[in-house]
Amino acid sequence: MSDTLLSVKDLVIHYETExxxxxxVNNISFDIKxxxxxxxxxxxxxxxxxxxxGILGLLPAKVGHVIQGSIELEGQDLLKISEREMRQIRGxxxxxxxxxxxxxxxxxxxxxxxxAEVILLHDHCSKAEALRKAQDMLAMVGIxxxxxxxxxxxxxxxxxxxxxxxxxxxxxxxxxxxxEPTTALDVTxxxxxxxxxxxxxxxxxxxxxLITHDLGVVAEMCDNCAVMYGGELVExxxxxxxxxxxxxxxxxxxxxxxxxxxxxxxxxxxxPGLVPDPSDLPEYCSFFERCAExxxxxxxxxxxxxxxxxxxxxxxxxYMKEWEG
Amino acid sequence: MAKMHTPAMEKIExxxxxxxxxxxxxxxxxxxxxxxxxxxxxxxxVVVGILILIAIFAPLIAPYDYTMQDYTxxxxxxxxxxxxxxxxxxxxxxxxxxxxxxxxxxxxxxxTIAALFSGGLLGIIAGYFGGRVDTIIMRIxxxxxxxxxxxxxxxxxxxxxxxxxxxxxxxxxxxxxxxARNNRAAILRxxxxxxxxxxxxxxxxxxxxxxxxxxxxxxxxxIIFFVGFLAVSIMMMSSMSYxxxxxxxxxxxxxxxxxDGKAYITSxxxxxxxxxxxxxxxxxxxxxxxxxxxxxxxxKSK
Amino acid sequence: xxxxxxxxxxxLKKYFQTPRGLLHAVDNVTFNIEKGKTIGIVxxxxxxxxxLGKTLMRLHQPTSGEVMFKDTDIANIPLKExxxxYRxxxxxxxxxxxxxxxxxxxxxxxxxxxxxxxxxKLSKAxxxxxxxxxxxxxxxxxxxxxxxxxELDGGRRQRIGIARALSLNPEFIxxxxxxxxxxxxxxxxxxxxxxxxxxxxxxxxxxxTHDMSVVKHISxxxxxxYLGQMxxxxxxxxxxxxxxHPYSQALLSAIPIPNVHIKHERMVLKGELTSPIDPKxxxxxxxxxxxxTDRCLAEEPKLREIxxxxxxxxxxxxxxxx
Numbered sequence: 041m042s043d044t045l046l047s048v049k050d051l052v053i054h055y056e057t058e059x060x061x062x063x064x065v066n067n068i069s070f071d072i073k074x075x076x077x078x079x080x081x082x083x084x085x086x087x088x089x090x091x092x093x094g095i096l097g098l099l100p101a102k103v104g105h106v107i108q109g110s111i112e113l114e115g116q117d118l119l120k121i122s123e124r125e126m127r128q129i130r131g132x133x134x135x136x137x138x139x140x141x142x143x144x145x146x147x148x149x150x151x152x153x154x155x156a157e158v159i160l161l162h163d164h165c166s167k168a169e170a171l172r173k174a175q176d177m178l179a180m181v182g183i184x185x186x187x188x189x190x191x192x193x194x195x196x197x198x199x200x201x202x203x204x205x206x207x208x209x210x211x212x213x214x215x216x217x218x219x220e221p222t223t224a225l226d227v228t229x230x231x232x233x234x235x236x237x238x239x240x241x242x243x244x245x246x247x248x249x250l251i252t253h254d255l256g257v258v259a260e261m262c263d264n265c266a267v268m269y270g271g272e273l274v275e276x277x278x279x280x281x282x283x284x285x286x287x288x289x290x291x292x293x294x295x296x297x298x299x300x301x302x303x304x305x306x307x308x309x310x311x312p313g314l315v316p317d318p319s320d321l322p323e324y325c326s327f328f329e330r331c332a333e334x335x336x337x338x339x340x341x342x343x344x345x346x347x348x349x350x351x352x353x354x355x356x357x358x359y360m361k362e363w364e365g
Numbered sequence: 366m367a368k369m370h371t372p373a374m375e376k377i378e379x380x381x382x383x384x385x386x387x388x389x390x391x392x393x394x395x396x397x398x399x400x401x402x403x404x405x406x407x408x409x410x411v412v413v414g415i416l417i418l419i420a421i422f423a424p425l426i427a428p429y430d431y432t433m434q435d436y437t438x439x440x441x442x443x444x445x446x447x448x449x450x451x452x453x454x455x456x457x458x459x460x461x462x463x464x465x466x467x468x469x470x471x472x473x474x475x476x477t478i479a480a481l482f483s484g485g486l487l488g489i490i491a492g493y494f495g496g497r498v499d500t501i502i503m504r505i506x507x508x509x510x511x512x513x514x515x516x517x518x519x520x521x522x523x524x525x526x527x528x529x530x531x532x533x534x535x536x537x538x539x540x541x542x543x544x545a546r547n548n549r550a551a552i553l554r555x556x557x558x559x560x561x562x563x564x565x566x567x568x569x570x571x572x573x574x575x576x577x578x579x580x581x582x583x584x585x586x587x588i589i590f591f592v593g594f595l596a597v598s599i600m601m602m603s604s605m606s607y608x609x610x611x612x613x614x615x616x617x618x619x620x621x622x623x624x625d626g627k628a629y630i631t632s633x634x635x636x637x638x639x640x641x642x643x644x645x646x647x648x649x650x651x652x653x654x655x656x657x658x659x660x661x662x663x664x665k666s667k
Numbered sequence: 668x669x670x671x672x673x674x675x676x677x678x679l680k681k682y683f684q685t686p687r688g689l690l691h692a693v694d695n696v697t698f699n700i701e702k703g704k705t706i707g708i709v710x711x712x713x714x715x716x717x718x719l720g721k722t723l724m725r726l727h728q729p730t731s732g733e734v735m736f737k738d739t740d741i742a743n744i745p746l747k748e749x750x751x752x753y754r755x756x757x758x759x760x761x762x763x764x765x766x767x768x769x770x771x772x773x774x775x776x777x778x779x780x781x782x783x784x785x786x787x788k789l790s791k792a793x794x795x796x797x798x799x800x801x802x803x804x805x806x807x808x809x810x811x812x813x814x815x816x817x818e819l820d821g822g823r824r825q826r827i828g829i830a831r832a833l834s835l836n837p838e839f840i841x842x843x844x845x846x847x848x849x850x851x852x853x854x855x856x857x858x859x860x861x862x863x864x865x866x867x868x869x870x871x872x873x874x875x876t877h878d879m880s881v882v883k884h885i886s887x888x889x890x891x892x893y894l895g896q897m898x899x900x901x902x903x904x905x906x907x908x909x910x911x912h913p914y915s916q917a918l919l920s921a922i923p924i925p926n927v928h929i930k931h932e933r934m935v936l937k938g939e940l941t942s943p944i945d946p947k948x949x950x951x952x953x954x955x956x957x958x959x960t961d962r963c964l965a966e967e968p969k970l971r972e973i974x975x976x977x978x979x980x981x982x983x984x985x986x987x988x989x
């Protein structure tokens with residue numbers, strides 16, 4: 041397993057406050073190979089962002105807790121190392137792009153300085169050298185390098201997101217976590233950014249976890265796809281497996297509920313009910329209430345992840361042979 | 366995989382079993398929940414509560430009449446008989462400070478209410494109507510603010526004479542501009558929100574808009590300012606009394622007690638220490654409470 | 668006025684004075700909306716689609732132009748008269764169900780408000796009764812009556828917004844991005860509700876959105892806006908197969924399609940949207956258009972009927988017909 045970069049095992053993350061415990065991530069496991077792009081799909085509250093913050097060790101202090109599990113980066117468990125060692129890893133080996141480019145940049149520093157700052161933090165080089173590298177980074181994300189002296193407010197939304205990407209890639213990280221990187225942008229700008237990200241990913245061989253709610257973006261960008269629901273990974277497989285032959289009832293229902301450009305339907309098929317409240321998850325399958333394929337046993341047991349076909353996992357009772365009959 | 370149970374979850378489950386959860390939680394209840402969680406704010410609230418009790422029950426707490434002059438016990442240091450000592454006329458400072466709570470709190474309350482009804486109202490009008498009305502009101506407020514507070518107070522007192530109404534007027538004029546500015550900002554913030562536009566779209570009239578949507582939504586922020594201003598009013602009032610503007614001699618207002626002790630600061634520092642301590646404690650408590658209210662009503666502004 | 672049309676918009680303009688100049692938010696827009704149909708208005712942020720909706724509602728006052736609604740020019744009557752006679756008839760569903768509901772009112776109060784304000788004669792009990800009927804109509808459970816918006820999820824909040832708009836029995840509803848803040852599984856529920864209500868009550872919608880697949884699903888006609896102008900207008904099925912304007916083509920090709928096997932040619936545009944402040948008399952898309960010529964920079968194209976019922980504002984529209 042030398043080509044596995046990151047391996048998440050049995051990860052459970054809770055947010056604990058005085059009034060409630062939010063079970064944000066419940067027992068998820070997945071691996072990412074070097075150079076792989078993994079799409080993490082799910083709706084609000086499915087635990088996508090929490091997973092990302094957990095990997096980076098950036099869960100909100102006091103409230104966020106990793107209850108169990110391990111996160112191994114090249115064999116090193118990130119949950120067992122000190123905050124100082126973690127800081128060395130963040131930005132250098134793993135970096136993250138947040139959803140909102142407007143708030144991710146410091147408004148009183150020039151963009152060149154902001155990129156150089158990351159480089160200086162992790163690489164031993166002079167300020168001048170860092171600034172030169174910063175200019176290279178700007179050129180790489182499609183911004184005229186001469187603009188390194190400009191401040192964030194002088195750039196448009198799409199340009200700011202390019203700068204955020206430049207900062208994230210400045211130290212050539214092995215893993216990039218992109219949390220809804222294009223959601224705040226218009227479609228034509230989204231197309232530009234996705235194009236650029238794909239090119240950079242290929243050139244640098246970076247592994248990417250792409251968090252999104254847009255199945256279209258996943259289809260364009262990813263090699264593998266993981267579907268999250270109620271803090272669990274309900275389906276995992278290669279892009280073709282998950283898109284052409286979805287196994288979990290939630291994934292299937294999700295495809296039917298999005299309007300399509302090439303098909304005409306009179307009414308969309310809906311998933312009835314609401315997204316489950318993560319502070320009040322049932323003991324059984326969390327999709328039970330909304331499931332179109334449920335059986336009487338479904339509200340008695342919580343299914344475990346089953347390999348439906350090689351490399352394709354689903355967490356649904358109908359694939360668990362031992363429960364049959 | 367079955368649900369993970371953690372100690373924290375069990376604790377909460379236990380709590381929930383005991384307590385009936387409120388079915389519908391109003392925004393005010395949510396704010397109270399946040400306030401309750403804030404320990405320093407609760408300390409502020411408790412201290413303010415104690416001060417109010419002291420003010421109400423002053424005659425029961427104070428061992429002496431606050432005007433009674435005992436020439437056999439002048440300028441005595443704190444003792445069992447006189448907890449805070451006595452002043453140059455033999456009056457019991459403890460009793461005077463206790464009664465002072467009454468004066469200080471009530472006058473501060475009046476000052477703040479007056480400021481709210483003058484400056485606050487102007488601010489709301491300026492914020493709602495905007496444009497020229499806004500410009501005129503706010504420029505007048507700017508002029509007000511340019512006059513030094515103490516000088517304005519002295520002018521008012523020299524024209525109208527000493528007394529509580531004059532003092533209230535002086536503090537009111539001094540705090541009007543800030544009050545107007547704060548309330549204007551609160552209204553502006555609400556006015557720009559989507560639900561105002563949505564109410565406009567369904568045909569809600571102007572008066573109803575202000576009374577039912579804008580003021581209730583701005584109320585949280587306004588209460589924060591109100592509590593903050595109580596502290597400011599006490600400070601202003603005391604400083605005016607201290608320099609001899611506003612209240613006349615035997616009134617046991619904290620600033621006046623300070624003024625009485627001024628001459629003896631080296632020989633009998635306790636005469637100034639206790640009233641000053643009370644002013645400090647009161648302002649501190651109001652500020653703690655104000656900060657707590659800010660977090661409670663405006664959780665995002667942290 | 669054509670009897671099939673509920674609304675006829677002619678040369679509608681809305682300009683805003685900004686410190687940097689005159690912003691042409693809606694610039695000379697002309698279109699008709701047929702009774703009982705849905706017109707979709709698509710475009711990227713800042714193209715003026717929301718301003719267009721709010722101008723029709725008189726939440727913004729039009730700079731010039733007319734809006735004929737039942738033989739009355741509702742753009743040019745006094746605002747007071749508009750509010751009295753037409754406000755109930757033309758309603759709006761807002762984009763952000765989190766911000767567009769007063770957080771201090773309960774669900775029932777929120778739905779009662781429009782009924783109470785517009786029918787002063789009704790008794791309190793009648794208002795409550797009607798509000799409860801509205802709740803049922805949009806599928807809000809009875810037990811939620813005394814809840815507050817912050818306790819509900821986006822989908823149910825949006826249902827409150829729909830109930831508020833519908834409670835006045837409007838004929839025309841401007842839907843300003845009503846589902847873009849919602850999760851996909853909830854989005855379908857709300858879209859279906861809107862379609863059901865349209866069928867039951869013969870409503871006419873103007874559906875404003877940036878999401879192409881949603882607009883295609885719900886609309887009969889679609890208009891594409893770019894920097895304040897309408898650049899293409901046709902029936903919903905045509906715009907996806909036979910788009911003519913280069914911008915519409917780029918917009919469509921930019922949408923990521925959730926299918927592994929369909930890989931379409933992408934036309935990636937250069938640059939980004941600017942804002943139409945003191946625009947020069949030229950094609951506003953020319954800066955980013957891969958086919959732009961000198962003529963595009965010198966002359967402003969008019970919206971012309973290229974094919975029956977298919978209007979395009981491009982000098983070379985004929986060239987792009989497939």
